[in-house]
Amino acid sequence: MTSPQSASRPGQPRRLPRKPASGLTEKWTRIDGVDVFYRESPVVPQDPRVMAHIHGFGLSGRYLLPTAERLADEFHTYVPDLPGFGRSGKRKDMLDIPDLAQAAVDFFDDRGVEKATLVGNSMGCPVIVEFAHRYPDRIDRAVLVSPAGGVFNQPLRRAIRQLSADAPREPVRMARVAVPDYVRFGVPSTMRMFRSLTQYPTLQRLLEMRLPTLVVLGQRDPLLPHAHRVDEIASQTDSHVLVVLLEGAAHAINFSHPDQLAHVIRSFMDDKPIENDPLWPGHVRLYEVHRGKNHPPIQG
Structure with a gap:
C-alpha cells in the first residue's frame, strides 16, 4: 500500500487536466501493481461517515461527481476509477x-x-450487491441507482437498443464525459464485461441482503423494467429495501439530477422521510414504489 499522490501517478509524473473535473481532490495510489485514480473530499468532515461512489459500465467516476460533490461536506467521500476503467490502469486478467x-x-x-x-449507478449496483454478499461487515448501507444487468438487458443487441433509447434522454453534456470513457474502455473489454454483467445473479443477491438499501429508479429509464415489476420484486424482500421513482429522470441520475438524488440519499442516511422540494421543476417529483415497514414514507 502506498500514500496517495494528488498531482502525479505513483512512480511516474502524470499530467492532470489543467482544470480539475470537480471540487474533490484528485489523487493516485498503487494497489497490487495497478495505478488507481480516485477523487476524495478535500476537507474531511468531523466524525465523518465514509461514502464511496461506484461507477457504471465502461465509464469512469467522473459522471458521478455532480452528486458526490453535493454530499462531500457531510460524508468522507471517495470516487474511484476501478481498475480497467477511466484513468486507472488495467489488470492483465x-x-x-x-x-x-x-x-x-x-x-x-x-x-x-x-x-x-x-x-452505485448501473453496473456499480451489482458490484455493490456482490460487495455486500462477500463482505457484509464492510458495508454500512447500499444505494443502488438505476441498477443494470440481468435478463432484462439481454442479449447484447437489446442492451444496445436500450442504450440508444436512453442517450437522447440524458443531458447533452453527458456525452462529453461518457464518449471518451467508452472509447478508452474499448470493444474487447465491452464484450467481456457485458457477459459478466448480464450473467451475474443480481436479483438473488439483492434478496439475500440484510442491510438498509435504497433503490432509486428513473421514470424514463429504458434499461429497467416498469415500476410495477420492480415493486413485485422488492416485495419479495423483508423490510430493508426502499424503492423510489424519480419522475423526469432516465438512467444516469447521478449526473442528470444530482440535487434530487443527493436529497434522497441524505434523507435515507438520516432515516428521515423523503420529501419533494417545492422549488424543483414541475416535471421532477419523487414517488415511493416500495417501502419496507422500517422506512419513513415520502411526504409532499
Missing part, C-alpha cells in the same frame, strides 16, 4: 463483477477504510 467487488475492498484497505456506504 479481465475483471468481472466479483473481481470489481474485490477491487473495491482492496481500495478501502489501501485507504484505511473499515466500513462505508456504497452508492
